[in-house]
Amino acid sequence: MIQNGHWKYFFKSLIVLLFLVSFTSVMAQQDAQFTQYMYNGMYYNPAFAGKDGGFRFSALHRSQWANYSTSSGQGGAPTTQLLTAQGRLDSKNIGYGLTLVNDQIGASSNLEVNLQGSYHRKFNRATISFGASVGIFSSSLDYGELVVVNPEPNLPTAGKESQMNLNFSAGLLFDRGNYYIGLSSRHLNQPDFDFGDGSYANQLKNHSYLLFGYRFRPVGQLAIEPSFLIKSVSFNNFSYDVSVIATHANKISGGLAYRGEESISFILGYSILRDNSLKLGYAFDLVVSGASAKAPTSHELMLRYTLSDISRQVERVIQRTPRFRF
Template identity: 65%
Template sequence: MKALKFSEIKPLLIFSLLVWLSFGAKGQQDAQFTQYMNNGLFYNPAFAGKEAGYNFSALHRSQWLNYTGTNGPAPITQLLTASARLDDYNIGFGLTFVNDNIGPTNSQEVNLSTAYHKTLGRGVLSIGASGGIFSSTLKYDEWVVVNPDPRIPSAGRETRMNFNFGLGAIYDRGKYYVGFGSRHINEPGFDFGDGAIDNQLMNHSYLLAGYRIRTFALWTFEPSFLIKSVSFNNFSYDISVIATHNQRISGGLAYRGEESVSLLFGYGILRDNSLRLGYAFDLVFGGLEAKSPTSHEFMLTYNLQPVSREFQKAIQRTPRFRF
């Protein structure tokens, strides 16, 4: 195996130090995913059209399975993404839909993303922006309140909607990539119960980086990490290592700071590996007094490569012309 130069690994070393300096987050409002390395578009709009072809993914996460608390069941999340790229213009487009249920609350968001991809040095710099609608619903009949407020109904549900914006950038060098994305930049607010509950969606930022290592016998390894921040006041992190054989079968380990360890599996179903199944199992060890010990995540991805057709000009002969 070829030795790596320090200049090639220096960017990841710097960012890795940030991982160990970070600490557990409180007040995380965004959904969390163990297979974050395969869902870049959720964290960063610059991933829109980053890969060639048409890319689709569907994910279902059951967090803290079978947990039932005072304020309802455990979180359940669905994520749908789609992206495409216009190669002639180096522009990509993406669509993201999230449905997140946590106890008596339900949030849904739809975001459209666009990104521009520019060759820079030996890598590609991608810059993207996103905009959409965020919907927040509060189910009063499932909410247990210690000190009731007469302005807050005891039954029914209430929904508030607002605009939502994000920005991001990625630099992909081939062997490694580093990206930074920021969601809910405008920090939209949602007032429930005649203003009795002021629920503001805080700005969430993500630093995602990974390194691709190709070895003998068709094996590749990709260590990566994700640093999450809420308004740059609280931080948490995920670290993972994925091994893949012949671009078909993959497995790995992941660690979420002070919360869980995870096993990840992936398998390419079709001959060209365009359709893939992914699964992640989380074993929770932190905060078990308010959680169940396991979480499960299922993912299906499909990559449709563009069809290129080459037409050969036929030779036509006439009595006067030949071309």
């Protein structure tokens, strides 16, 4: 049962943070966004890699602003795929992971592959984790799909160009059991992409994330986890996601989420296998702000699989012979 003091403290903190965020303008975020962020902490923060032990895999597909088309009649709705894999060396308290992100939006597409490493250290009932990642970020631009209001003379009108750069991230995570807080920063080196003989420059800005969640069981096998994610681009502007997820018997889950100045979301989850190792998740977003510039709905489908550590114990069987018993 959750303590009243802790519950009141959580909501006071949440109200203050949302109040501060609501007075900041929102800068266009270059990173992909996910409604089911609470299940994909490793994407935002490499300190999550291997935190829970076992081997874990996930696959997610997001179709944002379904059937969106530009004023010129072209498509361009963002679609994103996210693949993650993680494990842990328990004897060394070291976690490792791999994330792969394919993000398509209009004339541009981005492929991001990151190798992650983390270290987990227990202090009493808490775990402190440190993580870092290194990878590549590949950006492509299809000039034939590009609509430019004031085109530069050297900007091609057809063909496709791709560029690749190194990409670094780092993060911290504190997990007390009933609550957790993580702070991370992606694209620390802010890689540059310069297309069309310098006519079209695009720098990948540093993105920082603050993720906070609270876990409690009000009754029986019902678990509830409110959480919020604060996102910053170059520490100049902020946006946020907030959600509440209820799970019964680790089998079926449902909840609501809100993305600041954009959408409300409905999230459902169900464990398919008897041991709850395979989980299916679905999120539906409904745009409530700026609807005139977007299509009204987004969809997100996710699969998660957990392969727990298996320890085989050989039981000694009593065998009897005419003379010996062992």
